[in-house]
Amino acid sequence: MKSVIADHLVKTYRNGEVKALDDLSLDVEEGTVLGVLGPNGAGKTTTVRILATLLKPDSGIATVAGIDVIKHPDKVRELIGLSGQYAAVDETLTGWDNLVMFGRLYHLGKSASVKRAEELLERFSLTDSARRPIKTYSGGMRRRLDLAASLIVQPKVLFLDEPTTGLDPRGRQEMWEVIQELVKGGVTLLLTTQYLEEADQLADEIAVIDHGKVIARGTSDALKKQVGGERLEITVENVDIAKTQEIVARISTSAIHTDIRTISAPVTTGSIALMEALRALDEAKIHPLDIALKRPSLDDVFLSLTGHVAEETVAEPIKKKRGGKK
Amino acid sequence: MKYIISDVMTITKRQLLQLARIPEVLVFSTIQPVMFVLLFRFVFGGSISTGQPGGYVQLLMPGIFVQTVAFTLAATAVGLAEDMKKGLIDRFRSLPISRGAVVIGRTFGDALLNILVLTVMASAGYAVGWRPTSGGFSIFLAFLFLFMFGYALSWIGIYVGLAVKEARTVQSVGFLVTFPLTFLSNAFAPTTGMPRALQYFAEWNPVSSMVAACRQLFGLKNEFGATASSWPSQHPLETSLIYMVLLMVIFIPLSIRKYKNTSL
Numbered sequence: 001m002k003s004v005i006a007d008h009l010v011k012t013y014r015n016g017e018v019k020a021l022d023d024l025s026l027d028v029e030e031g032t033v034l035g036v037l038g039p040n041g042a043g044k045t046t047t048v049r050i051l052a053t054l055l056k057p058d059s060g061i062a063t064v065a066g067i068d069v070i071k072h073p074d075k076v077r078e079l080i081g082l083s084g085q086y087a088a089v090d091e092t093l094t095g096w097d098n099l100v101m102f103g104r105l106y107h108l109g110k111s112a113s114v115k116r117a118e119e120l121l122e123r124f125s126l127t128d129s130a131r132r133p134i135k136t137y138s139g140g141m142r143r144r145l146d147l148a149a150s151l152i153v154q155p156k157v158l159f160l161d162e163p164t165t166g167l168d169p170r171g172r173q174e175m176w177e178v179i180q181e182l183v184k185g186g187v188t189l190l191l192t193t194q195y196l197e198e199a200d201q202l203a204d205e206i207a208v209i210d211h212g213k214v215i216a217r218g219t220s221d222a223l224k225k226q227v228g229g230e231r232l233e234i235t236v237e238n239v240d241i242a243k244t245q246e247i248v249a250r251i252s253t254s255a256i257h258t259d260i261r262t263i264s265a266p267v268t269t270g271s272i273a274l275m276e277a278l279r280a281l282d283e284a285k286i287h288p289l290d291i292a293l294k295r296p297s298l299d300d301v302f303l304s305l306t307g308h309v310a311e312e313t314v315a316e317p318i319k320k321k322r323g324g325k326k
Numbered sequence: 327m328k329y330i331i332s333d334v335m336t337i338t339k340r341q342l343l344q345l346a347r348i349p350e351v352l353v354f355s356t357i358q359p360v361m362f363v364l365l366f367r368f369v370f371g372g373s374i375s376t377g378q379p380g381g382y383v384q385l386l387m388p389g390i391f392v393q394t395v396a397f398t399l400a401a402t403a404v405g406l407a408e409d410m411k412k413g414l415i416d417r418f419r420s421l422p423i424s425r426g427a428v429v430i431g432r433t434f435g436d437a438l439l440n441i442l443v444l445t446v447m448a449s450a451g452y453a454v455g456w457r458p459t460s461g462g463f464s465i466f467l468a469f470l471f472l473f474m475f476g477y478a479l480s481w482i483g484i485y486v487g488l489a490v491k492e493a494r495t496v497q498s499v500g501f502l503v504t505f506p507l508t509f510l511s512n513a514f515a516p517t518t519g520m521p522r523a524l525q526y527f528a529e530w531n532p533v534s535s536m537v538a539a540c541r542q543l544f545g546l547k548n549e550f551g552a553t554a555s556s557w558p559s560q561h562p563l564e565t566s567l568i569y570m571v572l573l574m575v576i577f578i579p580l581s582i583r584k585y586k587n588t589s590l
Binding site for chain 1: 332412417423
């Protein structure tokens with residue numbers, strides 16, 4: 001069964017001048033994780049806001065757990081959890097205050113709210129800072145508390161909008177662990193991210209979106225295969241560029257990209273491709289300035305899918321100014 | 327819908343908790359009106375002569391009370407704009423709570439704050455010689471009027487906060503509205519000195535009606551009215567009530583609808 005369905009969603013801003021969503025369709029199978037991957041302004045947040053009943057699409061249908069989000073937003077709100085860039089907690093209050101307040105707003109009784117708050121604080125390793133105002137929290141702690149607030153009542157569907165954007169590597173790692181833990185518990189999760197690695201770590205399936213459209217979807221493996229998995233990157237002196245391009249063309253079956261003196265191409269054979277390249281370069285008496293096997297980034301995905309790098313568009317001009325990225 | 331009361335109370339409680347967590351807000355929101363009391367009392371009090379027993383401070387206090395509750399409009403608006411900006415409103419809107427609860431809860435929180443501010447000001451006024459001469463019930467009624475006026479205005483604050491969105495702009499808009507309203511009135515000086523057009527404005531200004539109503543309830547003659555024959559200055563209590571009801575009838579549904587449809 002599909003827990004989330006977005007069907008031909010269209011959303012424009014400023015009287016149609018800016019198209020945030022341009023006929024976007026996606027769905028999430030119950031109990032699985034869909035990673036929505038795309039650059040800033042691709043339409044990720046707009047999609048989440050529509051599915052979480054915060055925004056009405058101009059046209060199209062969306063359902064969550066079989067319920068129409070436009071016709072029955074109240075019913076949908078009882079089933080979802082939302083956390084992310086723009087759904088926030090009260091920073092002047094303590095973590096404990098916040099969770100108890102949200103418990104009350106989910107209509108748990110007083111003692112049930114307190115009990116739930118304490119459970120969640122414990123579960124997200126926030127017990128020690130429970131009585132401190134959120135504004136004294138680190139970015140990672142703040143996001144964990146935010147996530148905890150969306151789990152007060154076990155949601156059927158959870159939306160996480162860029163849960164790690166702006167976090168340092170450690171905070172990101174912690175957040176991933178927390179989310180992985182949740183996923184094991186069987187929640188249906190729609191997660192947006194700018195990082196392929198994050199989608200790779202957390203999602204069963206990935207939908208890549210660009211300019212308000214889904215441009216590719218599939219498992220992480222399938223997507224990587226399409227992108228070519230890893231990329232071989234060789235930087236050489238100007239005189240050697242042509243020859244190096246020839247060598248790379250023999251190793252890679254996909255398009256070669258040359259950026260000043262760096263020649264790069266997707267490879268499927270990993271370190272073997274790297275050794276092949278080294279051998280061929282050596283035979284040709286070319287001494288590379290740098291040679292590396294790079295894991296694919298969002299840019300690579302975009303390059304391979306669209307032929308252009310992921311560019312920030314201004315489809316969501318107002319939202320970009322708002323808080324969250326601290 | 328059956329949870330609306332508990333939802334509203336939770337939101338109001340949140341606001342009180344905020345005040346407890348940042349007591350500076352509480353301190354400054356009471357210091358400012360006290361400062362006004364002292365400044366007006368001692369700067370103008372000596373040079374404005376009135377025919378009232380007890381002097382200028384008797385006429386001044388109702389004016390300052392009304393001005394202060396009017397200024398809380400800006401606080402309401404700024405608070406809401408900040409919640410919008412920080413994404414808290416989005417969070418609330420994604421919860422299964424009654425649609426009006428968030429804004430109603432905020433107006434209640436601001437109303438409670440107003441009670442405290444009015445209490446502090448009354449004490450400050452008493453300390454510098456303000457002595458209402460009417461009976462206890464009339465004085466109570468005056469404070470009830472002030473409280474209700476503040477409450478009605480906070481709904482304008484809600485609307486402004488939701489409509490303008492940027493906290494700093496909201497602050498300016500708040501002052502742009504409340505400053506002329508409170509000064510183009512009978513609150514601090516007789517309106518008779520104003521140009522004719524402004525006199526009419528001052529006469530029909532809700533702030534003037536409120537100030538006149540409070541003066542009457544505190545046992546004073548409303549000395550600062552201009553065209554004393556106009557309906558509002560002859561019926562300040564009725565006029566004030568009409569204004570309060572009008573404001574609420576217009577801005578409560580407007581604000582709740584704005585909250586429902588608000589999207590950034």
